[in-house]
């Protein structure tokens with residue numbers, strides 16, 4: 572690609588010129604919200620669900636996004652088109668905007684809206700064939716009554732701290748518990764366990780982001796013959812599961828083959844995980860918004 576175009580406050584600017592102020596409260600305080608979205612062959616998967624979550628995060632922190640959801644959808648589609656992308660990772664950021672050094676958002680007159688779309692280098696297939704190692708970490712998931720994990724805010728330090736712990740421990744991903752010891756999620760992905768062909772994931776009120784891939788799996792699993800339910804569980808349930816897998820926009824569905832040194836199942840990605848990854852990849856074109864409808868019609 573010759574040049575990457577970034578949407579920044581009503582304009583498309585070149586990557587090198589896409590700069591925000593050091594007085595932006597997104598930078599000074601992590602005051603803002605974001606979404607990570609994915610396009611498959613020009614189809615922006617679950618765009619309306621991502622927009623709903625973005626606007627709910629903003630509503631929760633009293634951040635007034637200066638566009639309607641319809642306008643934001645056009646901006647996102649426009650950014651993908653402008654960069655002539657088909658398979659893309661899209662980052663939408665709305666920060667509180669430029670203010671003074673005090674934390675009070677009242678000094679910020681106008682939120683900043685940024686959309687970045689870039690071509691997505693897929694995770695290597697060998698990672699899906701091998702599976703990930705996970706380790707539980709000392710840091711607990713933010714309590715929902717302190718800073719709700721449902722607010723996808725620019726303050727990701729809770730998640731970054733556990734990622735650092737995972738790196739220190741030499742594992743691929745962190746297993747985050749809540750303050751009562753119940754399993755919540757990974758640093759940036761939701762967790763599922765499989766036992767006797769039944770699938771379980773923690774209810775989000777325990778302290779997990781309501782992931783859009785998670786919800787897609789909750790829909791897809793019964794269509795593929797599996798019982799799935801939201802249920803609290805502990806590390807013991809994870810250690811003794813037949814299969815463990817993670818879901819997220821970037822990683823899709825990926826097996827976990829080792830947790831805290833306990834081999835999960837056979838120590839190789841299991842059949843249910845593999846089946847759900849295939850079913851998920853078959854579903855990604857069926858739900859979303861197509862960026863290039865005219866070209867599609869021409870091609871038929």
Ligand code: PMP
Pocket residue numbers: 607730756757758759760761779780781782783784785818819820821
């Ligand atoms: N949990 C956290 C903390 C995340 O940041 C993400 C990534 N957005 C997920 C779960 C997975 O959510 P989704 O499937 O919507 O990408």
